[in-house]
Amino acid sequence: MSGTTRALRSDAERTVRMILEAAERVLSRNPAASMEQIAEAAGVARTTVHRRFASREALVEAMARWATQNFAEAVDAASPESAPPLVALYQVTANVLRVKIDWGFTMRVMDADPEAGRVHADISERCDRLLIRARDAGVLRADADLDWTKRVFYALLHEAAAYRDEDPDVLATRVVDTLLRGAGTGRGL
Amino acid sequence: MSGTTRALRSDAERTVRMILEAAERVLSRNPAASMEQIAEAAGVARTTVHRRFASREALVEAMARWATQNFAEAVDAASPESAPPLVALYQVTANVLRVKIDWGFTMRVMDADPEAGRVHADISERCDRLLIRARDAGVLRADADLDWTKRVFYALLHEAAAYRDEDPDVLATRVVDTLLRGAGTGRGL
DNA sequence: ACGACTTGCAACACTGGTGATGCAAGTCTG
DNA sequence: CAGACTTGCATCACCAGTGTTGCAAGTCGT
Numbered sequence: 358m359s360g361t362t363r364a365l366r367s368d369a370e371r372t373v374r375m376i377l378e379a380a381e382r383v384l385s386r387n388p389a390a391s392m393e394q395i396a397e398a399a400g401v402a403r404t405t406v407h408r409r410f411a412s413r414e415a416l417v418e419a420m421a422r423w424a425t426q427n428f429a430e431a432v433d434a435a436s437p438e439s440a441p442p443l444v445a446l447y448q449v450t451a452n453v454l455r456v457k458i459d460w461g462f463t464m465r466v467m468d469a470d471p472e473a474g475r476v477h478a479d480i481s482e483r484c485d486r487l488l489i490r491a492r493d494a495g496v497l498r499a500d501a502d503l504d505w506t507k508r509v510f511y512a513l514l515h516e517a518a519a520y521r522d523e524d525p526d527v528l529a530t531r532v533v534d535t536l537l538r539g540a541g542t543g544r545g546l
Numbered sequence: 547m548s549g550t551t552r553a554l555r556s557d558a559e560r561t562v563r564m565i566l567e568a569a570e571r572v573l574s575r576n577p578a579a580s581m582e583q584i585a586e587a588a589g590v591a592r593t594t595v596h597r598r599f600a601s602r603e604a605l606v607e608a609m610a611r612w613a614t615q616n617f618a619e620a621v622d623a624a625s626p627e628s629a630p631p632l633v634a635l636y637q638v639t640a641n642v643l644r645v646k647i648d649w650g651f652t653m654r655v656m657d658a659d660p661e662a663g664r665v666h667a668d669i670s671e672r673c674d675r676l677l678i679r680a681r682d683a684g685v686l687r688a689d690a691d692l693d694w695t696k697r698v699f700y701a702l703l704h705e706a707a708a709y710r711d712e713d714p715d716v717l718a719t720r721v722v723d724t725l726l727r728g729a730g731t732g733r734g735l
Numbered sequence: 736a737c738g739a740c741t742t743g744c745a746a747c748a749c750t751g752g753t754g755a756t757g758c759a760a761g762t763c764t765g
Numbered sequence: 766c767a768g769a770c771t772t773g774c775a776t777c778a779c780c781a782g783t784g785t786t787g788c789a790a791g792t793c794g795t
Contacts, residue, residue, distance in 0.1 A: 368763085369771080389578065391752060402773045407754060497729050505720065506729045508708070512701040519697070531694065540695045541726025542687050557793090558741080580782060591743045596784060 373409055375399050377420055385462035392416075417466065421473040424463040427456045432480055442491035446536075449487070450514065451529035457518040458525070484510070496537070510536055562598055564588050566609055574651035581605075606655065610662040613652040616645045621669055631680035632722075638676070639703065640718035646707040647714070673699070685726070699725055 379399030383390045392413060396403040410416035435448035457464055468474040484507055491497045497506065513536055517528040568588035572579045581602060585592040599605035624637035646653055657663040673696055680686045686695065702725055706717040 405772060495731055495733055498731050501729045505724075508705045509702065509724055509729065512705050513698065516697045516701050535694075535698055535728060537728045537730025538732065539724060539726045539728035540686050540690045540698065542684055543727065544684055594742060
């Protein structure tokens with residue numbers, strides 16, 4: 358592989374990343390946006406997008422794989438199977454938020470891609486195990502419905518991601534706090 | 547208004563309702579579904595749909611208004627400004643869930659219609675006031691971020707609506723319980 | 736049976752988005 | 766500078782979905 362090739366390839370890869378990021382930006386506002394709009398947002402011609410991605414489907418697939426990788430790395434980095442449940446919960450939340458803030462649209466439609474869907478399902482199972490550990494450690498109530506709890510956890514992550522400009526660590530604190538303590542005082546229930 | 551006219555009009559209105567319900571069913575699974583698919587699900591020809599609704603936009607608008615009315619009635623019936631906060635919270639939850647389970651798609655895209663958007667904004671404000679009353683009554687913590695709390699409340703409603711087959715009252719209990727107490731034990735936080 | 740009305744069907748024109756291609760101009764490396 | 770490569774632009778064929786219309790067949794009340 359010659360130096361020339363490497364340089365050009367790096368240019369091409371930069372363009373690809375620009376397109377992927379533009380697609381995320383545009384599609385998160387309007388999931389039905391045209392390739393034209395995506396190309397415009399990326400600062401390239403529509404033909405260029407088609408040269409990089411054979412079809413709209415291929416583009417979304419590429420987005421899914423890219424986001425999936427970041428997602429998986431975010432989870433891995435939190436050591437969810439070995440760290441103390443509460444710590445892991447917090448770390449997973451903060452790390453995933455960092456990804457989700459930038460890849461919200463993609464992460465919503467990821468499951469369509471079989472490869473990404475598989476990883477997603479895998480992560481879902483790791484989340485299950487983390488919640489079980491949390492329950493066994495007395496962090497979650499013994500009678501907590503873990504399916505529901507997971508749903509709530511996902512939903513809170515989703516809502517927190519709307520606060521794009523806040524510090525992910527602050528958001529993570531709020532998410533975990535809400536998940537575990539709710540917003541009530543405990544009186545009168 | 548003759549008897550004939552009334553009978554025919556009632557037939558027509560039944561068809562309209564069939565179409566609206568079919569549209570909700572189809573679009574909730576696939577927001578990009580074609581008029582053809584909607585017509586098929588309603589058991590009518592595509593032309594019939596177009597005779598009732600001049601355009602796709604008009605159809606969605608009609609859905610929005612219909613769902614909005616149900617939504618507003620669901621909130622009203624809970625007396626959110628007069629009932630004790632905790633009771634109102636529970637009633638609002640149960641009533642809204644009943645509507646949201648059947649009109650999930652429509653309620654997600656309602657804001658597009660100006661009329662429906664206005665009602666939606668209005669209900670949002672009533673929710674704000676209810677949360678303030680709840681906080682003043684000691685149901686919510688004094689330091690609760692009400693904007694965040696409202697978001698969480700909405701998100702929990704959304705998640706609960708996924709359990710289409712459960713009893714709305716049971717779901718409401720779960721939602722309010724999660725909103726106020728969370729899923730944790732309170733230990734170690 | 737008549738009249739008012741609705742429906743399904745077939746056909747049509749139109750639009751917007753998709754994907755492909757050839758070509759001239761540009762950039763970067765060696 | 767020469768060569769490899771990429772980009773923008775103009776253009777094309779194509780397709781799916783939309784919205785319209787005319788007509789024959791059907792229903793329902795009187």
